[in-house]
Amino acid sequence: MTAMPPMHESRSFRPQGREAPVQLYLSGASGDASALVGCRAANLPLVLNLIPVTEWIDRAEVAGAAAAVVQVDADTPASIKRFEKLAGESQTPLLAACYEPPLALVRSLIRLGAHDVLPLPLALDDLETALAPLAERRSADAADKLVRNARLVSVVKSRGGAGATALLTQLAVRFAERETKAGREACLIDLDLQYGDAAFQLGLQPSLTLSDLVEAGSRLDGELMRQIVTRHHSGLNVIAAPTALLPLDTLSNEAAIAIVERAEREFGTVFLDLPANWTNWSMSLLARSDCVLLVTELSIPSLNRARRQLDLIEAQELGALDVRVVVNRAGGGLFKPLRTEHVEQALGRPAAFLVGDDRELMDAAIDRGVPIGELKRKSGLGRDLDAIDAGLVHALRLER
Structure with a gap:
């Protein structure tokens, strides 16, 4: 299941003309996650994808995103392996999301390439804080590319x-x-x-x-x-x-x-x-x-x-x-x-x-x-x- 935000005007950065979303890959939409449908964080649209924590994620879909939040289960090694493989094959910034992640797992995910590790259930304020520096860097890179090219x-x-x-x-x-x-x-x-x-x-x-x-x-x-x-x-x-x-x-x-x-x-x-x-x-x-x-x-x-x-x-x-x-x-x-x-x-x-x-x-x-x-x-x-x-x-x- 994928929930897309409604279409509307925006002045946020649009790489190659299309507004890149933040893809959320979560196993459920209970609690605050369901409230994220149609929302924006760091002025970027959110797209909620409900998939099991072990199901493979489409790399092409991730490549077109401004960032991706991927749920990881501390008790499911396959979910950690999925995150590691995706981080190794994608240039898109990845954030991990986990219920009560132990400190050792947080450190491990950061070493694997996570820009941040967010607690579940996912709160919009936490997402906003984590995405803000990524969005700023993306806008700066786009402006620099325009100046150079x-x-x-x-x-x-x-x-x-x-x-x-x-x-x-x-x-x-x-x-x-x-x-x-x-x-x-x-x-x-x-x-x-x-x-x-x-x-x-x-x-x-x-x-x-x-x-x-x-x-x-x-x-x-x-x-x-x-x-x-x-x-x-x-x-x-x-x-x-x-x-x-x-x-x-x-x-x-x-x-x-x-x-x-x-x-x-x-x-x-x-x-x-x-x-x-x-x-x-x-x-x-x-x-x-x-x-x-x-x-x-x-x-x-x-x-x-x-x-x-x-x-x-x-x-x-x-x-x-x-x-x-x-x-x-x-x-x-x-x-x-x-x-x-x-x-x-x-x-x-x-x-x-x-x-x-x-x-x-x-x-x-x-x-x-x-x-x-x-x-x-x-x-x-x-x-x-x-x-x-x-x-x-x-x-x-x-x-x-």
Whole structure:
């Protein structure tokens, strides 16, 4: 028998988006134990499981718990053996519970891995006291993991048609493939609510999009986000733009930040394809970025717009942002009046990355919905993307 607490809102720590419970494995629900059904301790929900003291406990169930309280019978060696085996196979904090445990048994259980030994019948106050330090440590670990793993890269277009989305999708799949080998994940969020087609350019046909995350509101958690993302075979998790054209103010500042923060918590490095037109929420996300790629072309209109983008960033007191200029389609040509050295003159900073003009390869990749490496294993375009990838790894202080 398992008694689940009622569903309700909570601000307590939710690993991977789902609120981990405290599993109680007791042989009976007499006395105070029956009153624990539907309760919380240390702001964690309690789940009561009634099983004999010798019955084996599902390790997978324990693995998904914040902690587990396991009843031990001093007169039943098999129950002690069960606790020992579970403690040896599980990373979840275990607490033992026993009727009038002798001091020798308490010491033995602590040596076996028990974080604490609680008296039976189980009282909520005792459980609260025992779980409080575990819950605090769990929250601290989660916050530390978010700080260590979360990276935000925003891609800004100097103007529409600069090839920023095509560049981003190709970069993101290469980045994700290498992150997968390093044991990490990456995510691309297409925030161009009106003209976003990042998923299309990768040959994906998502059934769920950014709109579904917005509609989720306060129900948004890691589990829901993983259901909504479309996974590319490179390992890249893609949150597609809405299928219908939406006004930019459809997305609120609070919703945008909540979605991006959850993506960072779930996937680590998050790429944002921002719309060409600025909004309050896009500026807020830009301010949170660890690195900004400003994509421009070697043309007077594109460099002029890029200069205005940099001026806007400066005017918003975001001059400390790590903004790196990417000159796309930088190949020479008889009718190109500008050279790469003109970029610094126009923008007041040099180009951080140059991407050659291989529109034939890029267009073929987009038409087929595949990474360029599947069409041409070695190319100048691929080498340029590798250079950006290496630059990002350095800028984001990642280890590969």
